[in-house]
Each structure stands twice: as C-alpha cells, then as structure tokens.
Amino acid sequence: MSAYVSAFELFSIGVGPSSSHTVGPLRAARAFAGALRDDGRIGSVARIGCVLYGSLGATGIGHGTPDAVVAGLQGHQPETVDPDTVRAAWSRWVDGEPLLLSGVRPVPFSRSDVAFEPRTRLPQHPNAMTLSAWDAAGSLVARQTYFSVGGGFIRREGGQPSESAGDRGEAWPYRFDSAAELLDLCEREQLSIAALARRNEEARRPEVQVAAGLDAIWDAMSACVEAGLRADGTLPGMLRVRRRAGAMRAQLEAAEAAGGRELPGEWLGAFALAVNEENASGGRVVTAPTNGAAGILPAVAMYWWRFAAESLLAPEDLDRRRGIRRFLLTATALGSLFKANASISGAEGGCQAEVGSACAMAAGGLTAVMGGTNAQIENAAEIAMEHHLGLTCDPVGGLVQIPCIERNAIAASTAVTAARLALRGDGRHYVSLDAVVETMRQTGIDMSHKYKETSEGGLAVNVVEC
Incomplete structure (x- = not known):
C-alpha cells in the first residue's frame, strides 16, 4: 500500500456545493444504476429508492444530496453534467414521472423515494446511503450501501475506495x-x-x-x-x-x-x-x-x-x-x-x-x-x-x-x-x-x-x- 493518491483523483472536476454530499452521492447512485445495467438486471426494475443516513440525511437538502442522487441514477457523471441539471433533478421532480435509470430504463419515481434518516448513523462512516431496486412484484432486485468518504471518493459496503489506484493494488513506483x-x-x-x-x-x-x-x-x-x-x-x-x-x-x-x-x-x-x-x-x-x-x-x-x-x-x-x-x-x-x-x-x-x-x-x-x-x-x-x-x-x-x-x-x-x-x-x-x-x-x-x-x-x- 502507499498513501499516494493520483492528482487526477484528488483534484476532480465536479459540481457544488459539496464533494461529500453532492459529488460522492452522485457517483454512488451512478455506480448503482450502472451495475444494474451491466449485469442485465435493469430490465426487471420497476421501482428505485434511496435512504440517506447520518450527515447525508441531516444536511442533504441544503447540500443538494437528493438532487445528486437522482442525477446519478439517470447516469450523469459529475465531470460532465450541466450543473443546472443537478440543481433541479429532485427538487423540481414531478411525482410519478418516469426516471430513466442509467439512461435506458424508465422507472416511475417520486420525491418520497429518497428518504432521510439523520438519526441513524452507520458505524462505518457518517456519510452513508443505501440504494435499492425492486421488481413489479415488490421483490428486491438489488441493494447496496455506499459511504461518501470525502473529496468525492466513495466506498461500497465491504469494498475499498473506488477511486484510489493504491487501494486497487496498483503499485506506485515511489x-x-x-x-x-x-x-x-x-x-x-x-x-x-x-x-x-x-x-x-x-x-x-x-x-x-x-x-x-x-x-x-x-x-x-x-x-x-x-x-x-x-x-x-x-x-x-x-x-x-x-x-x-x-x-x-x-x-x-x-x-x-x-x-x-x-x-x-x-x-x-x-x-x-x-x-x-x-x-x-x-x-x-x-x-x-x-x-x-x-x-x-x-x-x-x-x-x-x-x-x-x-x-x-x-x-x-x-x-x-x-x-x-x-x-x-x-x-x-x-x-x-x-x-x-x-x-x-x-x-x-x-x-x-x-x-x-x-x-x-x-x-x-x-x-x-x-x-x-x-x-x-x-x-x-x-x-x-x-x-x-x-x-x-x-x-x-x-x-x-x-x-x-x-x-x-x-x-x-x-x-x-x-x-x-x-x-x-x-x-x-x-x-x-x-x-x-x-x-x-x-x-x-x-x-x-x-x-x-x-x-x-x-x-x-x-x-x-x-
């Protein structure tokens, strides 16, 4: 292991107002939706939901966290998304309108599908969120918890930080x-x-x-x-x-x-x-x-x-x-x-x-x-x-x-x-x-x-x- 983190990971181009409350949740939601698409399960998804815990739940609205979650579910990425798209993604959502999951699968969505649990603090990190997908019969298709660990870096529950080359086992020469x-x-x-x-x-x-x-x-x-x-x-x-x-x-x-x-x-x-x-x-x-x-x-x-x-x-x-x-x-x-x-x-x-x-x-x-x-x-x-x-x-x-x-x-x-x-x-x-x-x-x-x-x-x- 090495402490070194690439400049292109430590300095990432994104959107405001928070790397941990906006950029990280956007990346997590995008990763969740992308995984559903890549493993072929996205076609069975009929409902999607997210629970924001701890700090994400406490100050999420002020930081634009639910907007970032919706933008990420749609497949946007922080480096290229129009900031205006993120600002309005959840706050101006019309309940019942279909959300285009990962840009390909329309799923009915309401603002209440993002829930806030500020008093629940997961032990792994204060910035936690759980994304879930269900089929038309109400059976769980997928569920994943992510931690937004600062600077836009995210970690899956049970996994390593997703952006760090050192944590992926790639040795730096120095x-x-x-x-x-x-x-x-x-x-x-x-x-x-x-x-x-x-x-x-x-x-x-x-x-x-x-x-x-x-x-x-x-x-x-x-x-x-x-x-x-x-x-x-x-x-x-x-x-x-x-x-x-x-x-x-x-x-x-x-x-x-x-x-x-x-x-x-x-x-x-x-x-x-x-x-x-x-x-x-x-x-x-x-x-x-x-x-x-x-x-x-x-x-x-x-x-x-x-x-x-x-x-x-x-x-x-x-x-x-x-x-x-x-x-x-x-x-x-x-x-x-x-x-x-x-x-x-x-x-x-x-x-x-x-x-x-x-x-x-x-x-x-x-x-x-x-x-x-x-x-x-x-x-x-x-x-x-x-x-x-x-x-x-x-x-x-x-x-x-x-x-x-x-x-x-x-x-x-x-x-x-x-x-x-x-x-x-x-x-x-x-x-x-x-x-x-x-x-x-x-x-x-x-x-x-x-x-x-x-x-x-x-x-x-x-x-x-x-």
Missing part, C-alpha cells in the same frame, strides 16, 4: 506512507516532492498526458475564479447570502485604475470568495481536496500566478504553467498524506479535515513554486495544519455558505503566511507534519458529531437562519 518517508525518499532519489509525484503519475500515463491533465485542472480552477469574480446577486437557499467577490473585484480594479497600489492580499481573498460562491451556487468547481475547501488552492495558486511568478522565476523559467504543475503535484503528495493517515471529510473529522488539509496543501504548493526546499515545504504544511486543529464544521442551515465561504478566504491567507514563515527558515522545526496529521486524526475522533457537518452545533444553532 511509495510512502508518511511525510518522513516522503522526505527520505526524495533525499535518496535526489528529487523534489513535485518531481517524485510527477514520476508516479507518469507510471500510469504518458508525460504529455500528465501535463495536459494538470493544465486542465488549473484551467477549471481559474475558470471558476473568473466566473465567481464576474457574478453577482444572492446565493440559493433561505439565508439569501449576497455574493461579494464581484464587488471586491470592481473595487480593486477601480483602485488600480486610479493609480493605487495593487493589493495582492485583498485579491487573494477575492479569489477564494469567488470560488466558494460558485460552489455554493452549485456551479462547476474542482475538489481541492473537497468542495467545502475548494477556494483555498485556486486562490493561492492565482495569487502566485498574478503577483509572484515573474519576480520569483528565472527568465528561462517564466512558463507559469510549469509552476502551476509543480504547485499541484506538491499539493497532491501532501493531500495524499491527510487522506491516508487522517481524513479529508468534514463529516468524519470536522472542518479541520477539509479547510485545514487544503490550507496545508496550498502552503506546501506555494513554498515549492517560491523555490523552497522539500524540508521547507513540509514545514509550511505543518504550520498551516497546526493552526487549524480543532476547527469544527457547523454550516448554518446545512448550506456551504456560512461560515464556509469566508473560512476559505482566511485559510488562503494563512497558507501564504505559512509559506512565508517556512521560507524564512531552513526547514528545521520542532513539530513534524506527521505529528500534526496524527493529532488531527485523534481530534476528529474526539470531536462530538454535533460539530461534524450535521448542523447540530456551533454557529448552526446559534445563528438565526431566516
């Missing part, structure tokens, strides 16, 4: 299970963290495809930033949260046009708000490593792209895309450690698992493109994660809006600060990244379920929703 092992391996092979990750990726696909795939991830991230900066109005849901990124963009552009100094730090916040406002509206986003924390890495990468690249890169290395690839590959190696040794799921570890992990990944990526050593990269990630320990997940109204959107802007700033602190040192520090990852895991276990995405504690019960 294998590591801890940050200490990663640093030792890089030292032994005389490789940067990004170069080691790139060689792992190139073991599965040609070099040109790796570069093109990383460029596509960045293109999706930057497109999301630009879309959020150009949008206005209010976000969906009863909170009626007003978008702010567009107004910030206009203010900053006006200040620059008037001859004022550029304000990279304020642009950094605007970039993060832009992404998470797009996510909250159910738009096209990249899990990084989750949707709830999707604004941090794009904001920090855009900050480097817009304000730091030219001053830091040598004249012969002014290709920003190469820098972005280095950023993403470094972040991939670090994110793999959090996923393998702790969690990237807010329902499992609180927001420390989502925003904390993303902040550490962004800090390490920025340190890499600013010329940091492997030791400085590990130090930056440790600093960033250490100061998110204990962070709860308490979305008001079950929506990925308050405090999630602002939290991404603050974490992006923390990532930049962590990188700067690490770059001022020589990489030697007292607390290791491995110690912080293990502390995050233990803290998540000790944390009450009220503070893990269920909206039963914290701001979610102390802020009036309407």
Whole structure:
C-alpha cells in the first residue's frame, strides 16, 4: 500500500456545493444504476429508492444530496453534467414521472423515494446511503450501501475506495506512507516532492498526458475564479447570502485604475470568495481536496500566478504553467498524506479535515513554486495544519455558505503566511507534519458529531437562519 493518491483523483472536476454530499452521492447512485445495467438486471426494475443516513440525511437538502442522487441514477457523471441539471433533478421532480435509470430504463419515481434518516448513523462512516431496486412484484432486485468518504471518493459496503489506484493494488513506483518517508525518499532519489509525484503519475500515463491533465485542472480552477469574480446577486437557499467577490473585484480594479497600489492580499481573498460562491451556487468547481475547501488552492495558486511568478522565476523559467504543475503535484503528495493517515471529510473529522488539509496543501504548493526546499515545504504544511486543529464544521442551515465561504478566504491567507514563515527558515522545526496529521486524526475522533457537518452545533444553532 502507499498513501499516494493520483492528482487526477484528488483534484476532480465536479459540481457544488459539496464533494461529500453532492459529488460522492452522485457517483454512488451512478455506480448503482450502472451495475444494474451491466449485469442485465435493469430490465426487471420497476421501482428505485434511496435512504440517506447520518450527515447525508441531516444536511442533504441544503447540500443538494437528493438532487445528486437522482442525477446519478439517470447516469450523469459529475465531470460532465450541466450543473443546472443537478440543481433541479429532485427538487423540481414531478411525482410519478418516469426516471430513466442509467439512461435506458424508465422507472416511475417520486420525491418520497429518497428518504432521510439523520438519526441513524452507520458505524462505518457518517456519510452513508443505501440504494435499492425492486421488481413489479415488490421483490428486491438489488441493494447496496455506499459511504461518501470525502473529496468525492466513495466506498461500497465491504469494498475499498473506488477511486484510489493504491487501494486497487496498483503499485506506485515511489511509495510512502508518511511525510518522513516522503522526505527520505526524495533525499535518496535526489528529487523534489513535485518531481517524485510527477514520476508516479507518469507510471500510469504518458508525460504529455500528465501535463495536459494538470493544465486542465488549473484551467477549471481559474475558470471558476473568473466566473465567481464576474457574478453577482444572492446565493440559493433561505439565508439569501449576497455574493461579494464581484464587488471586491470592481473595487480593486477601480483602485488600480486610479493609480493605487495593487493589493495582492485583498485579491487573494477575492479569489477564494469567488470560488466558494460558485460552489455554493452549485456551479462547476474542482475538489481541492473537497468542495467545502475548494477556494483555498485556486486562490493561492492565482495569487502566485498574478503577483509572484515573474519576480520569483528565472527568465528561462517564466512558463507559469510549469509552476502551476509543480504547485499541484506538491499539493497532491501532501493531500495524499491527510487522506491516508487522517481524513479529508468534514463529516468524519470536522472542518479541520477539509479547510485545514487544503490550507496545508496550498502552503506546501506555494513554498515549492517560491523555490523552497522539500524540508521547507513540509514545514509550511505543518504550520498551516497546526493552526487549524480543532476547527469544527457547523454550516448554518446545512448550506456551504456560512461560515464556509469566508473560512476559505482566511485559510488562503494563512497558507501564504505559512509559506512565508517556512521560507524564512531552513526547514528545521520542532513539530513534524506527521505529528500534526496524527493529532488531527485523534481530534476528529474526539470531536462530538454535533460539530461534524450535521448542523447540530456551533454557529448552526446559534445563528438565526431566516
């Protein structure tokens, strides 16, 4: 086994507002319907149903979970589906209308065929859902339970995570299970963290495809930033949260046009708000490593792209895309450690698992493109994660809006600060990244379920929703 997860699995292009509550359930429902089609049982299906347990049941409507289930049953996939199709899939369904299961089998369907059981928590994971299919006589055709384990990754009951090559037994050429092992391996092979990750990726696909795939991830991230900066109005849901990124963009552009100094730090916040406002509206986003924390890495990468690249890169290395690839590959190696040794799921570890992990990944990526050593990269990630320990997940109204959107802007700033602190040192520090990852895991276990995405504690019960 190896902790490493491919960049193309850790950074997946999907839809908002949640990787665990939207993207994961969509993939699970699609997998269930696809299995019925592939094994020839779909022709006997006359009714379909889904039960959402625990966190999926508690905040599913606010996260668009039932919409995602219906879209998945129809055969859509998060990478290509029109976000508008997902938004309306369940919420605007006309009861009794046929659902085209896996795109081929019409089955009568009603909104009540998706049931919510928030008080029932399956022991394997807080994000659980069971899909069932029956024939015309009411006999069970198939039943499968899935767990949405964070970042859009899913696991069948009794099975392994479906997206991880390492869990499928495919050996990476460079294998590591801890940050200490990663640093030792890089030292032994005389490789940067990004170069080691790139060689792992190139073991599965040609070099040109790796570069093109990383460029596509960045293109999706930057497109999301630009879309959020150009949008206005209010976000969906009863909170009626007003978008702010567009107004910030206009203010900053006006200040620059008037001859004022550029304000990279304020642009950094605007970039993060832009992404998470797009996510909250159910738009096209990249899990990084989750949707709830999707604004941090794009904001920090855009900050480097817009304000730091030219001053830091040598004249012969002014290709920003190469820098972005280095950023993403470094972040991939670090994110793999959090996923393998702790969690990237807010329902499992609180927001420390989502925003904390993303902040550490962004800090390490920025340190890499600013010329940091492997030791400085590990130090930056440790600093960033250490100061998110204990962070709860308490979305008001079950929506990925308050405090999630602002939290991404603050974490992006923390990532930049962590990188700067690490770059001022020589990489030697007292607390290791491995110690912080293990502390995050233990803290998540000790944390009450009220503070893990269920909206039963914290701001979610102390802020009036309407």
